[in-house]
Amino acid sequence: xxxxxxxxxxxxxxxxxxxxxxxxxxxxxxxxxxxxxxxxxxxxxxxxxxxxxxxxxxxxxxxxxxxxxxxxxxxxxxxxxxxxxxxxxxxxxxxxxxxxxxxxxxxxxxxxxxxxxxxxxxxxxxxxxxxxxxxxxxxxxxxxxxxxxxxxxxxxxxxxxxxxxxxxxxxxxxxxxxxxxxxxxxxxxxxxxxxxxxx
Amino acid sequence: xxxxxxxxxxxxxxxxxxxxxxxxxxxxxxxxxxxxxxxxxxxxxxxxxxxxxxxxxxxxxxxxxxxxxxxxxxxxxxxxxxxxxxxxxxxxxxxxxxxxxxxxxxxxxxxxxxxxxxxxxxxxxxxxxxxxxxxxxxxxxxxxxxxxxxxxxxxxxxxxxxxxxxxxxxxxxxxxxxxxxxxxxxxxxxxxxxxxxxxxxxxxxxxxxxxxxxxxxxxxxxxxxxxxxxxxxxxxxxxxxxxxxxxxxxxxxxxxxxxxxxxxxxxxxxxxxxxxxxxxxxxxxxxxxxxxxxxxxxxxxxxxxxxxxxxxxxxxxxxxxxxxxxxxxxxxxxxxxxxxxxxxxxxxxxxxxxxxxxxxxxxxxxxxxxxxxxxxxxxxxxxxxxxxxxxxxxxxxxxxxxxxxxxxxxxxxxxxxxxxxxxxxxxxxxxxxxxxxxxxxxxxxxxxxxxxxxxxxxxxxxxxxxxxxx
Numbered sequence: 001x002x003x004x005x006x007x008x009x010x011x012x013x014x015x016x017x018x019x020x021x022x023x024x025x026x027x028x029x030x031x032x033x034x035x036x037x038x039x040x041x042x043x044x045x046x047x048x049x050x051x052x053x054x055x056x057x058x059x060x061x062x063x064x065x066x067x068x069x070x071x072x073x074x075x076x077x078x079x080x081x082x083x084x085x086x087x088x089x090x091x092x093x094x095x096x097x098x099x100x101x102x103x104x105x106x107x108x109x110x111x112x113x114x115x116x117x118x119x120x121x122x123x124x125x126x127x128x129x130x131x132x133x134x135x136x137x138x139x140x141x142x143x144x145x146x147x148x149x150x151x152x153x154x155x156x157x158x159x160x161x162x163x164x165x166x167x168x169x170x171x172x173x174x175x176x177x178x179x180x181x182x183x184x185x186x187x188x189x190x191x192x193x194x195x196x197x198x199x
Numbered sequence: 200x201x202x203x204x205x206x207x208x209x210x211x212x213x214x215x216x217x218x219x220x221x222x223x224x225x226x227x228x229x230x231x232x233x234x235x236x237x238x239x240x241x242x243x244x245x246x247x248x249x250x251x252x253x254x255x256x257x258x259x260x261x262x263x264x265x266x267x268x269x270x271x272x273x274x275x276x277x278x279x280x281x282x283x284x285x286x287x288x289x290x291x292x293x294x295x296x297x298x299x300x301x302x303x304x305x306x307x308x309x310x311x312x313x314x315x316x317x318x319x320x321x322x323x324x325x326x327x328x329x330x331x332x333x334x335x336x337x338x339x340x341x342x343x344x345x346x347x348x349x350x351x352x353x354x355x356x357x358x359x360x361x362x363x364x365x366x367x368x369x370x371x372x373x374x375x376x377x378x379x380x381x382x383x384x385x386x387x388x389x390x391x392x393x394x395x396x397x398x399x400x401x402x403x404x405x406x407x408x409x410x411x412x413x414x415x416x417x418x419x420x421x422x423x424x425x426x427x428x429x430x431x432x433x434x435x436x437x438x439x440x441x442x443x444x445x446x447x448x449x450x451x452x453x454x455x456x457x458x459x460x461x462x463x464x465x466x467x468x469x470x471x472x473x474x475x476x477x478x479x480x481x482x483x484x485x486x487x488x489x490x491x492x493x494x495x496x497x498x499x500x501x502x503x504x505x506x507x508x509x510x511x512x513x514x515x516x517x518x519x520x521x522x523x524x525x526x527x528x529x530x531x532x533x534x535x536x537x538x539x540x541x542x543x544x545x546x547x548x549x550x551x552x553x554x555x556x557x558x559x560x561x562x563x564x565x566x567x568x569x570x571x572x573x574x575x576x577x578x579x580x581x582x583x584x585x586x587x588x589x590x591x592x593x594x595x596x597x598x599x600x601x602x603x604x605x606x607x608x609x610x611x612x613x614x615x616x617x618x619x620x621x622x623x624x625x626x627x628x629x630x631x632x633x634x635x636x637x638x639x640x641x642x643x644x645x646x647x648x649x650x651x652x653x654x655x656x657x658x659x660x661x662x663x664x665x666x667x668x669x
Contacts, residue, residue: 016520017513018392018492022631027610031263031277033237033284045633069513070393073426073492074629075610076328077235078344096393099428100328100342107346160360162221173346174246177354180215180223184251184356187214187225192460194453195227196316198295199254 001109003170004139007090009063011135011146012053013127017068021101024072024080038083058132066123066135067094072101072112081108091137093144093157095120106163107173113137113144113157122153139168201467203364204433205399208339208464212322214356221360227321227338229351230307231258231294233285234612235326239349240288250292252355257316258289258296261306262612266575266602269299278613292352305578305604308332308546312416313580315445319434319461324351329546329628331422334431335415336438337464339399341429362428363473365398366466369406371481376661378556379414380548380626380645382406383421384486386478388496395427398474401466402432406480412441413552420547421628424493433465485660487533488630488643490521495630497533499648499660505529524632525640526620533658536642540623541572541653542635543646544602545609548626549577553646554585558593560650563667566598567656573600573615575607599653611636624652 029041046052053059065084071094072080081104084092092110095117105112126146127133136145137157142164146153159167166173177184202210215223229252236258243249250256263278273279282299289296297303303310308329311317319337324330326348333340343357351357373382387394402418410418415432422430439458442448449457488496489503495518497504506518506529522529527536543549543557554576566572574594576582582604585591591601608615609627617623617639626649630641642658651659 017517020492020629020631022610022629022634026633026637027262027612028637030234030612031275031281033241033281035238035241045637070426073392074328074423074631076326076330076342076344078238078326078346081344096396098393098426099396100344100423104344104346107344107350161219162358162360173358174242174248174350174353177223177350177356177358183215183223184225184354188355191225192456194449194457195321196318196447196449197254198228198257198316198447199293 001170001172004109004111004167006136006138006140007063008134008136009090010059010061010132011064011066011123011127012059012062013124014053014065014067015124018070018073019067020074021072021077021080022074025077025083030077030079035082036086038079039086042083042087061088063088064091064093064135064137065089066120066127067092068120069094069096069117071097073098076100078104078108081105081110085110093120093123106166109167111137111139111167113159115144115155115157119144119155126151126153139164201470203466203470203472204337204401204464205339205364205431208320208322209361211320221358223356224322224359226324226351226355226357227255228311228316228323229256230311230323230325230330231256232261232307232327233281234262235345236288236348237281237284238345239352240292242349243352248353250294250352253293255355256294258285258294259304259307259310260285260299262606262610264299264605265613266605266607266615269603302579305580306546306549306606308420309550309577309581312336313445313578315442315448318442318457319438320464324357328423329420331430332416332420332546334419334422334429335412337431337434337461339429339431342423362399363397365395365400365474365476366472367400367402368404368475368477369402369480370404370477371406371479372409373406373480373483376647377483377485378645378647379410379417381483381486382480383418384488384493384496384643385483387421387425387493389478390425392424392492392494393426395422395425398427400427400430402430407432408435411552412437413550416550417547421493424628434461485645485648487648487658489525489527489533490518491524491630491632493628493630493643495521499533499658501533503527503529503531503533534663536658537622537656538570538624538642538652538658539621540617541570541649542608542623542625542627543573543649544575544577544607545627546577547628548646549575549581551581551584553626554581554590556646557650558590560647560661561597561599561654562593564597564654564664566653570653570656572598572653573602573608575602576604578604608635610634624649624658
């Protein structure tokens, strides 16, 4: 996984709440056996609508999605994270993420930055005044920033310490766990014999 | 201070715990299916890793599989490739697989319990959010993403921050004809889709204790629909009776040792939950969704709400968007909503008890002229049991389509999909936009409501049906 320290990119307002993973990528797009190529399925139903934000050339190359509350609810499909990444998103900002989506983002290297609902609104307002404007997301200082001067938006975001550390270092979770192999083996010795096995 | 049930199960599985780090949790059972596992196996190959405990891993084919002509090659080449990839991965890494055509094939969350692999006090994960189903047995069970699937394959553990605990106490008894599905839909509308976020929820109280294992699975299945990490129910005699004699259940002295331990899996009297919710089952009625998330529901006897009925600006906008997508007018009685397709099945309501209930309502009746009823058993075992009881004949005589086992129209990854604008009453778990097919409109319902709706062609409960012989 690549290290994530800070990112600056075009902010894309997605003014919807409860954006579930079936909206992020419908099930019919989940049939690939790779981690790439899911960008075509991203928000597939909405992209037929010419007024949908991703069809607006102002936001071409957008990489910071600013979404309403309860983003990523529903299915556990990590394809939702891959689809956002394959399209070019590096960060999603929302006031509330579904647990599994947040976990998947941390594992795959997409930054899920949780901010106060008011900050989402201020970013939306700022993007309305500054369409195509860039947002900076600094993981080291846990801040989001847009614009300069009086109209600037700057606030902190929440991310758990462990995920932040892993993203900053670009660490592979499995590698970390395998360094505790002896502890796992010791635990296995103590498991009751009546626990079921499949083989 | 005592411990809650989920704290007891969690603590029994902590391999390693360190300040400032999530716990490293041991996983007792890892279930796999074709959609969320291929990239995980690829990751193992790239890093030259093996599956640490193939003997704690089980795979089945469910999301993509056709429910007709299951003895022929899968027609969709992309679906076929995904299923064949699972077969190759299981063969390469030594994982037990129940493929299409096998008598144990079916929806992964139906297969685990019916094999007796799902037992109290276990940790169970799967790359599928409805893994919460297994919590009905007093297990901590939750859905994971593909990176985590790879992590469990390689290490048989997961790094997990300890969730907060919540109790949902459902007092009183459910009235006649009101089911576990109505209970959980009522709960989700009460809490909203994010109400359980960050919590492991224990469902308790008289109404929960009175549920069968099938009903408990329906409730736990939908834990994820209100955002909970997992949902579980303390094991009791109902649980033990269900497990005893299943193929993979403990036998002899092992059974006695297991039951002795399972009986300790109860929340201590002096344990404290981080949050508590109480509901009264005796006031519950058949409940259906009108919107595009499972929290947008109302009693069947109510009318389609208006955006003005909500105080929160986000709820107003969400309601407006939902009504537009669903093609519904505020104020329309829900009983007048005309339905094109009825789907009985899924990991929520595709077990034998569900099919018996549907058949008991459909017996001697016929499906409305311009309505389609699809009955999809959750597993091959459920299908065979239903056929042994003659339920298939009841469905076919009523004009329903009797299908093979799989996820089917719950998510429309196989050919069982809604057409754009088509409206369904579905016993499944999600009414998201396009969930059952692009442009499809879904109302989530219980099994009795599904069966009655199929007969009348509009959202209905069995109470709306003309008595047979009358």
